[in-house]
Amino acid sequence: MAETLTPRRIFRFWAPLAATWLMMSVEGPFLAAVIARAGEPKHNLAAWGVAFSFAMIVEAPIIMMMSAATALVVDRQSFLALRRFVYLLNALITAAMVVLLLPPVFRFVAETLIGLPHDVAALTHAATALLLPWPAAIGYRRFYQGTLIRHALTRRVAYGTVVRVASMAATATLLFTLTRFPGAWVGGAALAAGVVTEAAASRWMAAGVVRGLLHGDASSSASAPPLTTRGIVRFYYPLALTSLLTLGVNPLVTFFLGRSRMPLESLAAMPVVAALVFAFRSPGVAYQEVGIALLGERREGYAALRRFAAALAAAVAGALVLVAWTPLAVVWFHRISGLTPELTRFALVPLRVLCFYPALEVLLSFQRSLLVHAHRTAMVTWATAVEVAGIVAALVVGIGMLDLVGAVGAAAALLLGRLAANALLALAPLSAQAAAGSGRRWGGRRRARAADAAE
Numbered sequence: 001m002a003e004t005l006t007p008r009r010i011f012r013f014w015a016p017l018a019a020t021w022l023m024m025s026v027e028g029p030f031l032a033a034v035i036a037r038a039g040e041p042k043h044n045l046a047a048w049g050v051a052f053s054f055a056m057i058v059e060a061p062i063i064m065m066m067s068a069a070t071a072l073v074v075d076r077q078s079f080l081a082l083r084r085f086v087y088l089l090n091a092l093i094t095a096a097m098v099v100l101l102l103p104p105v106f107r108f109v110a111e112t113l114i115g116l117p118h119d120v121a122a123l124t125h126a127a128t129a130l131l132l133p134w135p136a137a138i139g140y141r142r143f144y145q146g147t148l149i150r151h152a153l154t155r156r157v158a159y160g161t162v163v164r165v166a167s168m169a170a171t172a173t174l175l176f177t178l179t180r181f182p183g184a185w186v187g188g189a190a191l192a193a194g195v196v197t198e199a200a201a202s203r204w205m206a207a208g209v210v211r212g213l214l215h216g217d218a219s220s221s222a223s224a225p226p227l228t229t230r231g232i233v234r235f236y237y238p239l240a241l242t243s244l245l246t247l248g249v250n251p252l253v254t255f256f257l258g259r260s261r262m263p264l265e266s267l268a269a270m271p272v273v274a275a276l277v278f279a280f281r282s283p284g285v286a287y288q289e290v291g292i293a294l295l296g297e298r299r300e301g302y303a304a305l306r307r308f309a310a311a312l313a314a315a316v317a318g319a320l321v322l323v324a325w326t327p328l329a330v331v332w333f334h335r336i337s338g339l340t341p342e343l344t345r346f347a348l349v350p351l352r353v354l355c356f357y358p359a360l361e362v363l364l365s366f367q368r369s370l371l372v373h374a375h376r377t378a379m380v381t382w383a384t385a386v387e388v389a390g391i392v393a394a395l396v397v398g399i400g401m402l403d404l405v406g407a408v409g410a411a412a413a414l415l416l417g418r419l420a421a422n423a424l425l426a427l428a429p430l431s432a433q434a435a436a437g438s439g440r441r442w443g444g445r446r447r448a449r450a451a452d453a454a455e
Contacts, residue, residue: 005294005301010308014283014290016158017149021282023161027168028275029337031190034172035183036338042268044183047123049271050116051188053250054124055131058097060247062089062139064239067372069146070292072235078227079147079213085232086143089240090136101129114251115258123184130188133196141199144206147213149289156205163201168194238377242384249391249417253410256395260406262346269347270407272337277354280320283312284362291369299373309366317359324352350411360418367425379428383421391417 035044065086073079099105106128110121145157172190175181181189225231257266287309295301323329329351333344364383371379394413398404404412 005296005304007304007308010290010294010304013152013154013294014286014308016154017286017289018283019158020161021286022279023158023165025275025279025282026165027191027194028271028278029332030169031172031187032272032275033336033338034176034190035187038176038181038183038186041183041338041340042264042343043120044123045271046116046264046267047120047127047182047184048187049267050110050114050120050124050254051127051131051184052191052271053254054100054128055097055134055191056247056250057244058093058100059135059138060244061093061240062086062135063142063243063247064236065089065139066142066146066149067289067292068232068236068239069143070149070289071372071375072227072232073147073150073213076213076216079210081227081229082232083143085229085236086139090139093135093139094132097128097132097135101125101132114255115263123182126182127184127188130185131192133192137192137195137199141195141202144199144202144210146289147209148202148206149293151209152293153205153209157202160198160202160205164194164198167197235375235377238381239372242377242381245381245384245388249388249414252388252392253395253413256399257406257410260399260409261403262405262407265343265346266406266410269339269343270350270410272333272339272343273347273350273354273407273411276323276332276337276351277320277357280316280323280358281361283316284358284365286365287312287362288365288369288372291366292373295369295373299370302370305366305369309362313359313362316362317356320358321355324348324355346405346407349405350407353408353411354415357415357418360415360422363422364418364425367422367428371425371428379425383424383428386424387417387421389417390420 031048032045035041035048038044069082072082100109103125106125107121110116110124111118116124141160145160148154148156168190171193172186175186175189179186253270254267257263257270260266291305294305323332329348330344333339333347334341339347367383368380371377391413394416395409398409398412399406402409
């Protein structure tokens with residue numbers, strides 16, 4: 001990493017990762033468009049949104065594995081230790097999803113807690129069952145993708161996502177054309193097929209890197225102590241808790257939408273709005289691993305990465321403003337996504353509320369990258385806890401007390417929660433100089449532990 005960190009170099013490293021997230025962002029609108037055309041769109045879109053929320057909350061503990069692998073996989077020993085940890089965590093989250101799918105448990109969660117009508121709950125149960133392979137496949141492929149990113153092979157990450165999107169689209173198209181499955185079922189089967197094929201492709205493309213690591217070709221610091229399970233847990237559990245809190249927002253919002261004014265319209269429209277917003281958030285989501293990988297041992301890349309983040313934030317927010325406040329939004333929701341004119345008008349307000357959310361995503365990813373690089377992962381969790389608390393408070397006030405339309409109240413809550421998290425991290429003592437100091441202190445402790453072990 002001795003090469004000077006220029007905007008061009010950052011772009012070359014970031015672009016494949018951004019393309020990866022952008023391609024994944026296509027999944028939501030594509031599947032929503034298919035589901036909207038498969039009969040009973042309101043019920044199936046609502047069921048699909050709830051099923052996807054369940055899958056996301058179950059996968060939450062594993063989703064930060066890409067960042068963990070990028071930061072920790074440096075040699076044979078660290079690779080094997082983290083791989084064992086991934087396999088164990090995958091088994092646990094798959095078991096949790098099986099428990100959720102047990103009929104008595106699912107009826108209680110879907111009908112009693114969320115308040116779904118029985119027919120929508122039945123559609124949701126089947127769609128969730130089809131997503132059973134999703135969490136473990138996500139954990140498996142994110143581990144190998146993080147390993148590829150650590151070795152600057154970001155294009156291979158993008159190639160894997162091409163396989164995923166193509167498999168997903170082919171499965172959805174075939175099921176829509178050749179069967180009479182409800183739209184929610186088509187969405188679940190297609191998404192599961194996509195992530196399983198991507199996981200297999202990621203492992204295949206990482207084969208050369210894995211061989212190098214297992215044969216000791218990857219360089220590592222001789223002074224670094226072995227990566228133990230205890231060390232992995234200490235590093236990773238704040239990240240897992242962070243993603244659990246973050247993705248737990250989806251079921252939480254779903255719960256409030258089910259009890260809001262115009263609940264079915266809100267449940268049907270919000271997944272489509274969220275999918276469009278995610279397309280503009282995805283370049284920022286990709287920036288976290290960029291910061292972790294390119295900051296440098298002494299955080300010498302801080303200034304260049306900060307400037308790139310500022311330009312990226314302005315670009316993604318400006319692009320979404322252009323869509324949300326012009327006829328492009330109607331074209332997207334009605335003609336492309338297949339929403340009815342009524343649902344299209346309904347979706348415009350929450351979309352406009354969330355216009356600046358993509359810029360906040362870029363800022364959050366950059367802030368998190370500084371903390372993960374400095375091994376201060378607990379601070380990431382605190383910021384997420386503040387964000388979730390802000391969302392809950394805004395939902396209680398907006399939907400519970402002010403009786404706002406569910407989708408509008410949810411959009412406002414998401415924006416306010418994210419602003420709270422950004423503000424907390426902006427106050428964290430991790431400026432460029434503080435970050436460098438934190439890194440040196442961590443490195444010093446690591447070398448000290450190695451020296452003790454040697455004695």
